[in-house]
Amino acid sequence: MAARFAVLRDAKRTALIPFVTAGDPLPAASVGLLHALVDAGADLIELGMPFSDPMADGPVIQHADERALRQHVGIAAILGWVREFRQDDRATPIVLMGYLNPLEIYGRARFAAEAAAAGVDGVLVVDCPLEEDATLAPLRAAGLARILLVAPTTSAARLARAAAAAEGYLYYVSFAGITGAAQLSAADVAPHVAALHRIAKVPVAVGFGIKGAAGATAVAAFADAVVIGSALVTALAGAVDAAAACRRARAFLRPIRLALDQR
Amino acid sequence: MTAAPRIPAPADYQALPDAQGRFGPYGGTYVAETLIAPLEALTAAYTRLRDDPAFQQEFADDLKYYVGRPSPIYHAKRLSAKIGGAQILIKREDLNHTGAHKINNTIGQALVARAMGKTRIIAETGAGQHGVATATVCARFGLRCVVYMGAVDIERQKINVYRMKLLGAEVVPVTSGSRTLKDALNEALRDWVTNVADTFYIIGTVAGPHPYPMMVRDFNAVVGREARAQMLERFGRLPDVLTACVGGGSNALGLFHAFLNDRDVRIVGAEAAGEGIATGHHAASLSAGRPGVLHGNRTYVLCDDNGQITETHSISAGLDYPGVGPEHAFLKDTGRAEYVGITDAEALAAFHLLCETEGILPALESSHAVAEAIKLARGMSRDKLVLCNLSGRGDKDVHTIAQREHIEL
Secondary structure, X not given: OHHHHHXXXXXXXXXXXXXXXXXOOXXXXXXXXXXXXXXXXXXXXXXXXXXXXXXXXOHHHHHHHHHHHHOOOOHHHHHHXXXXXXXXXXXXXEEEEEOHHHHHHHOHHHHHHHXXXXXXXXXXXXXXXXHHHHHHHHHHHOOOEEOEEEOOOOOHHHHHHHHHHOOOOEEEEOOXXXXXXXXXXXXXXXXXXXXXXXXXXXXXXXXXXXXXXXXXXXXXXXXXXXXXXXXXXXXXXXXXXXXXXXXXXXXXXXXXXXXXHHO | OOOOOXXXXXXXXXXXOOOOOEEOOEEEEEOOHHHHHHHHHHHHHHHHHHOOHHHHHHHHHHHHHHHOOOOOEEEOHHHHHHHOOOEEEXXXXXXXXXXXXXXXXXXXXXXXXXXXXXXXXXXXXXXXXXXXXXXXXXXXXXXXEEEEEEHHHHHHOHHHHHHHHHOXXXXXXXXXXXXXXXXXXXXXXXXXXXXXXXXXXXXXXXXXXXXXXXXXXXXXXXXXHHHXXXXXXXXXXXXXXXXXXXXXXXXXXXXXXXXXXXOOOEEEEEEEEEOOHHHOOOOOXXXXXXXXXXXXXXEEEOEOOOOOEOOOOOOOHHHOOOOOOHHHHHHHHHOOOEEEEEEHHHHHHHHHHHHHHHOOOEOHHHHHHHXXXXXXXXXXXXXXXXXXXXXXXOHHHHHHHHHHOOOOO
16 A cells, blocks of 8 residues: 555645445445546545444445445455456455444454455544544554554544554544535635644545545645545445446546546 | 452442542543543543542532432332342432432533533433433523433434524434434544534543543532431441443432442442343343443443444443443452343333332333332342432433333323
């Protein structure tokens, strides 16, 4: 992941990080969808592991999780998709994003070993803040980057701790709320990200509230990476087959990539 | 039914949780980063108020003059005689204002909210009891009140929905997930993270992230403190066994906490075994669940082999929750308390028996505790004392019971 960000920095290219829920809209589309996202300009992919009670997510991601769970999407299947993706793409970092309970039941050490072997680069566990960092020790030990969230409400002391502990990139949540809720205000976010840049050793990604090209380019003025989740998940919902899902993914992401590159 | 203790007993049970909100391996703060700042602010405020005599005096006054405390311990002589074993004593939380123990906690948290300058209150509710208790204190303190309630529960508990509206609360139906209590809790957490500047979240049980399990327990612990003093005064000794029903576990911890260091007092929690543990249709997190993480804390949860939280079943909506307070998880693993399952049918039988022998109509939740008290008493001699927490009155449940017994009202 560090190598990928170094290349992007040298090319002065803002990283584009799409988020999709694994297995949504169709489990059969999963691997093809990841390749389609890379085709359309993704530099890194966040792959959501569905959970029955995603308390930090808004209705869009929750419904995607519910659809995936109705298709019995679980950790073993997700790691299988990453393994398959890795056969054709060794370069694009994959970050798994999810909640703690499925990892607990799967077994943290087992998950860490299998995820690393499958080619996962990092893990963002939404409900595991710095306070509970020891919980994820097996993941770090297996070489999986510990992606941390920071928010507008995060105190200066905690920002310093997060900056010191973060691996991969720091994910700045643009407003205190849930995923997919509002449109972010770039002017409000910029000074926070600037402050983070002064103390962080890793790149800063901004997410929550970026709906399309305009929001992405506004954020690209000060962030190393932009994350787009709910808007993409909405665009994919209802695709009838894998080809349609891939078409929708390309149609959604390409204009954003172009706008970022022309900035 | 209780597994062998896996955690060594602490020297002082009442010294927990630690500063991180941990009860041994359980509890903690498993939330998204956006909730950390409001939880830190709440912890700081509550830590200050906990040692503030003026705050504690106001809380005590409200419990006395508004709630009607202390609630008596009633000796259920006819029930005891009918069972023919130990004497069954009943702590009458059903006599509180609003008809259950829930008001102890909502008054306490509303006072904290006021001290923190919050003007809007949110809450989750399952059966509606916590929602009603929250709407009640909001009316009294002049605070705006929004209650999240699963769409399924709204249908099951129309009377309580109307009661909340009469008290001035807005009831928001939750249509995600299983549309029950756990989903209402998710939705309330989402509201809180979005509106934290003016909003205080009154959680209704001893679960959630730190400091909620500690704070809710503290506000309900008046039940056990009273009961312990009443036992010594009237019977000259402590009871041999305590029992209470356990969903999230707030009434149970309220009773148990004052007795935790009285190691000779046996403690038994009654979980909802629904149609029977073996059927899978139950809500017995401690008896049939496994350690995991839900709603901000590490505790026993009911989930499938993929870690997805499973839907629960109980005749009593107030016990219908797939997690349980982390302190109960700790008490189970240390062996200090035992947890057993009571089925819907056993709870119903106990409901009728208490109605008919004592003229007391218990809530379906509390009927689980009564059923366990009867089971315990049966195996004990007549000079022994079983203290049962009657956490609420059953008026709210008469429709459910009539429907189940095919009686047209």
